[in-house]
Every structure is written in structure tokens, then in C-alpha cells.
């Protein structure tokens with residue numbers, strides 16, 4: 068009878084563990100998208116409250132947010148550069164959304 072031995076068993080265990088890790092990653096992604104949806108609702112409201120395009124883009128506010136999330140990353144012992152680049156990409160998308168909302172409201 069064939070049995071799984073040595074390296075084969077390790078490879079099989081790694082595959083199973085990777086599958087479990089991917090299930091957990093998918094769950095985290097669901098939670099992140101839920102939070103992004105909440106953030107989007109707030110950004111849309113902000114877009115109706117601002118006076119002009121410069122106020123929508125608010126570069127000083129963006130830098131404050133980046134500073135804040137970098138500190139939060141350091142406190143959680145994760146890479147602040149990954150958090151910063153994620154936030155810059157996300158905020159850039161939200162600025163375009165907020166610009167559209169602002170234009171529709173003015």
C-alpha cells in the first residue's frame with residue numbers, strides 16, 4: 068500500500084495550511100471591503116460639505132491621515148510603508164469620487 072512519506076507529507080501539509088491561510092485572507096478582505104464601504108459613505112457626505120475643488124483635494128489633510136495611519140501601523144508592529152502606499156492608492160480613488168460628488172452638488 069502506498070503511503071505519503073517525508074517530503075511528500077510536508078508538501079501536503081503546506082498545501083493544506085496555505086488553503087487555510089487563503090480562507091482567512093478572504094475573510095479579512097470581506098471585512099476590509101465592509102470598512103471601505105463605510106468610508107465611502109462618509110467621503111460622499113464630505114463631498115457635499117466642501118466649498119471648492121481645493122477643499123476636496125485637501126493635500127494637508129491627506130498628509131495628516133498618512134502620518135496617523137503610519138503611527139498606527141508602527142504601534143501594531145506592521146510595515147508602515149505598506150500601510151502608507153495602500154492608503155495613498157485608496158485616498159487617490161476617493162478624491163476622484165469626492166470630486167464627482169462635489170461637482171454634482173454645486
Ligand SMILES: O=C(O)C(=O)C[C@]1(C(=O)O)C=C[C@@H](O)C=C1
Nearest residue numbers: 113123124125128129158161162
Ligand atoms: O478628510 C477629508 O476631508 C476627506 O474628504 C477624506 C479624504 C480621504 O479619502 O481620506 C478625501 C479627500 C481629501 O483629499 C482628504 C481626505
